[in-house]
Amino acid sequence: MSAVIEARGLVVDRGRRSVLRGVDLALGAGEALSLVGPNAAGKSTLVRALAGLLPAARGEVLLQGRPLAGWARSALAQRVALVAAEDEAPDRIAVGDRVALGRYPHRGALAPMTGEDRTAVARALRQTEIEHLARRPLGTLSAGERQLASLARGLAQEPSVLLLDEPASHLDVRHQLHLFRILDDVRQRGVAVLAVIHDLPRAAAWAPRLALLAEGRIAADGPSAEVLESEAAERAFGVAIRGVPVVDGPERLWRFEEKS
Amino acid sequence: MVARLPPSPRAGAGGGAPAERPWSERGRRLLVFAALAAALPLALLAALTLGSVPLPVGGVVRSALARFGLGGPSPLPEMGEVILWSVRFPRVLIAALVGGGLAAVGAALQSLFRNPLADAGLLGVGPGAALGAVLAVNLGWAQHRFLAMPLAACAGALLALLLIYAIAHAGGRPTLSGLLLTGLAVSALAAAGTSVILVAIEEFRVRTVLFWLAGGLEGRGYEHLALAAGFVLPGTLALLLLARPLDVLSLGEEEAAALSLPVHGVRIVVFGLCALVAGPVTAVAGAVPFVGLVAPHALRAVVGPLGRHLLPASFLAGAVLVVVADLAARSLGQYTELPLGSVTAFVGAPYFLLALRGQEGRG
Numbered sequence: 001m002s003a004v005i006e007a008r009g010l011v012v013d014r015g016r017r018s019v020l021r022g023v024d025l026a027l028g029a030g031e032a033l034s035l036v037g038p039n040a041a042g043k044s045t046l047v048r049a050l051a052g053l054l055p056a057a058r059g060e061v062l063l064q065g066r067p068l069a070g071w072a073r074s075a076l077a078q079r080v081a082l083v084a085a086e087d088e089a090p091d092r093i094a095v096g097d098r099v100a101l102g103r104y105p106h107r108g109a110l111a112p113m114t115g116e117d118r119t120a121v122a123r124a125l126r127q128t129e130i131e132h133l134a135r136r137p138l139g140t141l142s143a144g145e146r147q148l149a150s151l152a153r154g155l156a157q158e159p160s161v162l163l164l165d166e167p168a169s170h171l172d173v174r175h176q177l178h179l180f181r182i183l184d185d186v187r188q189r190g191v192a193v194l195a196v197i198h199d200l201p202r203a204a205a206w207a208p209r210l211a212l213l214a215e216g217r218i219a220a221d222g223p224s225a226e227v228l229e230s231e232a233a234e235r236a237f238g239v240a241i242r243g244v245p246v247v248d249g250p251e252r253l254w255r256f257e258e259k260s
Numbered sequence: 261m262v263a264r265l266p267p268s269p270r271a272g273a274g275g276g277a278p279a280e281r282p283w284s285e286r287g288r289r290l291l292v293f294a295a296l297a298a299a300l301p302l303a304l305l306a307a308l309t310l311g312s313v314p315l316p317v318g319g320v321v322r323s324a325l326a327r328f329g330l331g332g333p334s335p336l337p338e339m340g341e342v343i344l345w346s347v348r349f350p351r352v353l354i355a356a357l358v359g360g361g362l363a364a365v366g367a368a369l370q371s372l373f374r375n376p377l378a379d380a381g382l383l384g385v386g387p388g389a390a391l392g393a394v395l396a397v398n399l400g401w402a403q404h405r406f407l408a409m410p411l412a413a414c415a416g417a418l419l420a421l422l423l424i425y426a427i428a429h430a431g432g433r434p435t436l437s438g439l440l441l442t443g444l445a446v447s448a449l450a451a452a453g454t455s456v457i458l459v460a461i462e463e464f465r466v467r468t469v470l471f472w473l474a475g476g477l478e479g480r481g482y483e484h485l486a487l488a489a490g491f492v493l494p495g496t497l498a499l500l501l502l503a504r505p506l507d508v509l510s511l512g513e514e515e516a517a518a519l520s521l522p523v524h525g526v527r528i529v530v531f532g533l534c535a536l537v538a539g540p541v542t543a544v545a546g547a548v549p550f551v552g553l554v555a556p557h558a559l560r561a562v563v564g565p566l567g568r569h570l571l572p573a574s575f576l577a578g579a580v581l582v583v584v585a586d587l588a589a590r591s592l593g594q595y596t597e598l599p600l601g602s603v604t605a606f607v608g609a610p611y612f613l614l615a616l617r618g619q620e621g622r623g
Contacts (some may be wrong), residue, residue, distance in 0.1 A: 017500075048514075049299065053514065053517055053518060073520040073522070074520040075522065077518060077519050077520035081518070082514075082515075082518040084514060084515065086512075087514030088374070088511060088513045088515065089510070090376075090510050090513070090565045091372070092560055092561070092564055092565045093507075093510075093565050094285070094564060094566065097507075097564070097566055098511070101504075101508055101511060102519070103521065104504065104519045104521065105509050105519055105520045109501070109502065109504050109505050110501065110504070135284075139563075153515075157519070158354070194522060207425055208414055
C-alpha cells in the first residue's frame with residue numbers, strides 16, 4: 001500500500017529542544033491509526049508537523065509522495081485537515097458558518113461559495129450528524145456537539161488525511177462512541193485518519209493499528225494489542241500493562257498497574 | 261454503539277427556541293440592515309436641520325434637490341444656504357465618515373484580537389495618532405503639506421498597533437486584561453510623548469495643535485471632508501474585502517494556519533488598513549472614544565460575527581452614532597459646543613463597563 005502521508009526521519013525543534021528526534025511513520029488511504037504516548041512525548045508536535053504547521057529541522061514529511069515544502073499552502077489544506085482538542089471559534093458564530101470556513105482552502109478570500117462548497121458543507125454536517133444544529137450559535141452547544149462541529153469543519157475541507165489531536169478528551173463516553181463511529185465512517189470512505197488518543201483502551205479499541213511515540217521517536221508500531229502489551233509501552237508509560245482476552249470476542253480488557 | 265444521539269438537553273437553551281427556524285436569522289439581519297439604512301439618512305437630515313439656527317426640513321430637502329438641478333430654486337434665505345452648505349453639510353458627512361470608519365476598524369480589530377471588547381481607542385491608536393500628528397506640526401511638515409499631518413497620524417496609529425500586537429502576543433494568545441493593560445501602557449507612552457512635544461513646541465504652532473487636540477468637528481470644512489472620505493471609504497472597503505480572512509482568523513491562529521491562511525500577513529495588512537482609517541479620522545476629529553467598541557459589540561449579538569455582515573452593519577451604526585453625538589455636542593451646550601469625544605464617552609464608557617462585567621462573568 002502506498003502511503004498518503006509519511007514522515008521520514010522527521011526531526012522537529014521547538015525552541016532549542018528537539019521534540020521529535022527522527023520519526024518514521026506512514027499512513028495509507030482508508031487507514032486508521034491511534035497515536036499514543038506519555039505526556040510530552042511529542043504527539044501534538046507530530047500531528048502539527050504532519051499538517052505542515054511546524055517546519056522539519058531534518059527529515060521530511062511526504063504527502064502523496066511529495067515533500068510538504070513542495071505543496072502550496074492552499075493545496076495542502078485541501079488534502080490535510082487538522083482538528084484540535086481546543087476549539088477557539090467565537091461563541092456567536094453559527095455552526096453552519098463555522099463549518100463553511102473549512103472551504104477557505106478551496107475558495108480563498110474573495111471567490112463566492114459555489115454549489116460544490118455548499119454540498120461539501122451539507123455532507124460534513126450530515127456525516128457528523130449535526131445538521132439540526134446548523135443555525136445554532138456555537139456557544140449554545142455542549143462540549144460534545146462543539147467537538148463535532150470542529151470535526152465537521154475538517155470534513156468540509158474534503159481531506160485525504162484527517163489528523164485529530166485528542167478529539168475525545170472533553171467528551172463523555174456516549175459522545176466518545178459517537179465520535180469514533182463517525183471517524184470509522186470517514187475512514188471507510190478512503191480518508192487516512194490519525195488520532196492522538198490519551199485513553200489507551202479507547203485507542204486500542206478504535207483503531208486496528210497503534211503507534212507509540214516516546215521521547216520523540218516511534219517506539220512501537222503495529223496491531224494495537226501487540227503494541228500495548230509490548231515492553232516498549234511498559235517502558236514508555238512506566239506502568240505494567242496486561243491485556244485480558246474477553247471470552248466471546250477479539251477485544252481485550254486492559255489492566256494498568258503502577259510499577260513498584 | 262449509539263445509533264443516533266438525541267438532541268442534547270441543552271438543545272432548547274436560549275429561550276426555548278426550536279432548532280428549525282430557517283428564516284429567523286436572515287430575517288433579523290435584514291431587519292437590522294433595513295433599520296440602519298433608514299436611520300442614517302434620518303440622522304443626517306436631523307443633523308442638517310437642527311442646530312443654533314434651525315432650518316425647515318422641507319427647505320433643506322428642496323435646497324438639496326436644487327443643487328442637483330431638480331425642482332425649483334432653493335427656498336432657503338441666503339444665510340440658510342450658507343449655514344447648510346458651508347457649515348453643516350461637510351460637518352455632518354464628516355461625522356458619518358468618522359463614526360463609520362471607527363466602527364469598521366473596531367469590528368476588524370475585535371476579530372483580529374479575537375476579543376469582542378477590543379477598540380482602536382483602548383488599544384492606543386488614538387494617542388498614537390495624536391503623537392504622530394503633533395510631531396508633524398512641531399517639525400513644521402503640516403504647514404507645507406496638507407496631507408503631512410494625517411499621514412503622520414496614520415504612522416503613529418500603526419506604530420501603536422504594532423507595538424501592542426508585539427507586546428501582547430509575546431506570551432501566546434493575549435488575554436483581555438493583558439490587551440487592555442498593554443493598550444493603557446502604550447497610550448500613556450504616546451500621551452507622554454505628546455506632552456513633551458507640546459512643551460517644546462514653538463508658540464506660533466500651539467494654536468494648530470490645540471485646535472486639533474481639542475477634537476470635535478467645529479469649523480471642519482470640505483478639505484477635511486475630502487481627507488476623511490479619501491481614507492475612510494477605501495480603507496473600509498478594503499477591510500470588507502478581507503472579511504473572510506478575518507472570519508478564518510477568528511477561529512484561532514492554529515486553525516487559521518491549518519486552513520492555509522497566511523496569519524501574520526493578514527494581521528499586518530489589517531493593522532495597516534486600521535491605521536489608514538483611524539489615523540486620518542483622528543486627524544480630522546480628534547479622539548472619538550468608544551464608537552469602535554459599542555457599534556460592533558452591540559451588533560455582533562444581532563447580525564452575528566461574520567465580517568461580511570458585521571463590517572457593513574457596524575459602519576452604518578457607527579455613522580448614525582457619531583452624527584447623532586455630534587448633533588448633541590453642538591446642541592446641548594448653552595453657549596459653547598461640548599467636545600464630541602466627551603459625548604461618545606458618556607454613552608460608551610458605561611456600555612463598556614457593563615460589557616466588561618458581562619464578559620468577565622462568563623469567564
